[in-house]
Amino acid sequence: MVSQARKTTVVILGASGDLTQRKLGPALFHLMNSGSLPDLCSFVGVSRSKFSDEAFRSTLRESVDAVSDSDWAGFAERASYFQGSSTNALSLKLLDQQISEACGDDFADDRVYYLALKPSLYPDTLLALAESGSLNESLGSRRVVIEKPFGTDFESARKLNELAHSMMNEDQIYRIDHYLGKDTVQNILVFRFANAIFEPLWNRNYIDHVQISVLEDLGVENRGTYYDDSGVLRDMMQNHLMQLLALIAMEPPASSTADALRDEKAKVLSAVRRVDDDYATANSVRAQYDGYVSETGVDPDSSTATYGAVKLFVDTWRWQDVPFVLRSGKALSRKSSEISIEFKRPPQSIFGVSGDVMPNRLTISIQPDEGVHLQFVNKTPGAGTELAAETLEFHFPVGVIRDAYERLLLDAILGDATHFNRSDEIEYSWRIIDPFINAWLDGGTPKMLGYEPGSFGPMEAEGLLGEGREWI
Template sequence: MNIIIVGASGDLTQRKIMPAIYDLYKDKLLPDDFHIVGFSRTQMTDDGFIKKLGAFKDYDQNFCSRIEYISGEYSNLDSYKKLGETILKHDGNRLIYLAIPPDILRDVTANISKAHIVTQCACEEDKTNSYCVKTGNWSRLIFEKPFGTDTDSAVDLNYYLQALFDEHQIYRIDHFLGKETVQNIMIFRFANSIFEPLWNNHYVDHIEINISEEVKIQSRGAYFDNAGIVRDVIQNHALQLLSLLTMEPPISFDADAIRDEKVKLLKSLALYDENTYKDHTIRGVYHGYLQETGVKQDSKTETFAAIRFFIQNWRWAGVPVYIRAGKALASKTTQAHIYFKELPHKLFKNIAPDRNLPNQIIFKFQPHEGIHLTCLSKIPGKNFELVPVEMDFNYQMNFNSRLPDAYERLLLDAINNDLSLFIRHDEIKEAWRFVDSFLKRWENNSQFPLYEYNPGQNGPEQMHTFIKRFGHLWNKEYCRLKI
């Protein structure tokens, strides 16, 4: 098997892709005959490339002996022919990882196609096949986000890629989906009998997803200023989490059965209109953002966003969903909270008037992966005092083994032809359609407020009044005020 990394001199290759391949190799999960070919513009020898990789992880000699590096220009077909000749030295399947910025994606994929790096023997029939007709080998391509910047560009990009490759060769990666807890959402919901009966508007009061990062935009100013937190995080990670948490049970564990349900869920998100976007969304920017390198002086890009919306289907009608995401916040945390309704009659209200917290199921994705259920319990002793306690499922405590990195899992799935954790083109389109319904309105309304917050806060102060108007509190504040 050949693993070809385009954009091999970049950050993602060094920090994530190559360490993940190495860990798979160490765990004996790669075929014996694997080879790795790195391709990018930077001039380097094989040894120079290996040395560069070594700055992030120690690789053993046997692994390094399988690595080659080719330099070339992304828009020059001859460079890809040279790449093709190198790969031909090792017959076998081809996994092509496109670790490149989006603005060069079209050039790169067109040349990969023209140089027959995917259609290995250049037969006409290969163009509609995931396998090479002559050799029987497969070729698959892994694409990194962003997948477009709005509905139209995503659809357009998709047409472009589908003209070059078969949809089943296209693996659109969202590394969030490779996290153990994300995969466990489906197991938790559909392999246990006690949760699914409660998973609906009869028992759930509201849902909250939080994705907060402590870091600012670092060296990604030029990219981030054109994107903003909604495009960077909400359109993909947050909506992917939401769809796994709230979709209907798939008819099987097949990739397309799962993705069909995710698409149905995304299609049922209530779009914002001229009135709702003003009251049900809020955006912010951290103090000092305009001074970051690569950011436009008159930028209106948001580094914080919070939105409230509904899922318009039988199961979830009337249950508000809140999503909040931001940069330069107090902590690096990704969590989803399912808040259950309060009891119809509060039996203990005289004993613990301030302790009538609703039950919550919390999915913690980072920094510590786990699933927790909050319940009220009596404090041991003669007094009758109640306190919320958490029933914890923590990976470190329950499984005494290393948690594989998300990239490891996803690379292995791509090798094994399992598309379940990769995103299909229609999921991307539906997610953009929802996001566009408020984002385009923000962008067309220069008067729409962009509230400032100090780095290290949880977001702008206005986010509290935003959610209180609907009778809720953000999770952290909820705990602080009520527990």
């Protein structure tokens, strides 16, 4: 019988990689140091490279800022390294036995396996985990965190889901999209469903259109090889931007359980209008920044888009005919992720021509200026009636926002799947994006545009919004 007292082991497969060094190691350290983790929680890094436990801990420490020796020692004693391949069942069996022995018989042996690996290794790694018995839940829970990208299109995502479901229940599978771990993204739910004043306006009667932008100032940096295979649609649009769209457009869930929330997100993603190649060609813009093909790891003849914009519609009573225009790109003038909800202008302007009245605009800033802005129109003090747009603003205090990986790792350890993607959400998102991927491949339509690094991206993207509208 499983004991009530529990030990948790987080096994990071791909421990010598960039994600572990930059994100997972620091996140685990901060969680432990802030007392957020269960007491009996330890970590094992796994990859093929040779490291002693001490050498592995030293590499982790390099990416944690200003840590005292005593704080570090508390973390280091819980971290160890296991040299082995994630695709080798014998190796994983040995690891499984080591963890079981360290756990002993007096505790339930809970595990989180985090796949911080190249996505092409996911299928063989899942097979090896199953074959080695590592997913067997008789002695404790077994959860598997799978990094993005989950598949490269609908069909590959469906197959990967099928494989995962053949060895695990859906509630053991944690498909991560780190955007869902951001406070500002989780705040979309609170903002929408803990305030009654916006809900009556949150529909096609009052909203003119919605813009979702995830813009980066950096180019591909040292991830040229990965990015060149992926491009903006797979790297950003299918995951982060689709999730933001779902959170903005979903109906209120009946409760805050993981499934109630994910039911509503899946429902709205399933209602995004399916488009054909012709629509995708006419309603998307793709571009590549000048100099991209000279980046390390990038094919000199590459036709991978580093910028993309697409126009989508959600076929529901709430959103019929409201354009959702999404854009994302690299090497742009600034780093910024935000959602802008533009309300309709007053039907009649008694202060002059209607065009003079700025529309109300609600902007939810995900990063770097985390907060909410509401634009409204005011009278300029003085004689006559001059109108000016003003903004009510809320900014999260600097320093209170935790890294998204910290939050999501803790959720996975505690077994809360609310902010992870369910299989149906992933598949619906690919179904939305696949026609754009195909159109962009097929004969190279729409035309690949260029843009200067550090610019706003191609001007043509403005045309997607429709007359009288502009990007914020």
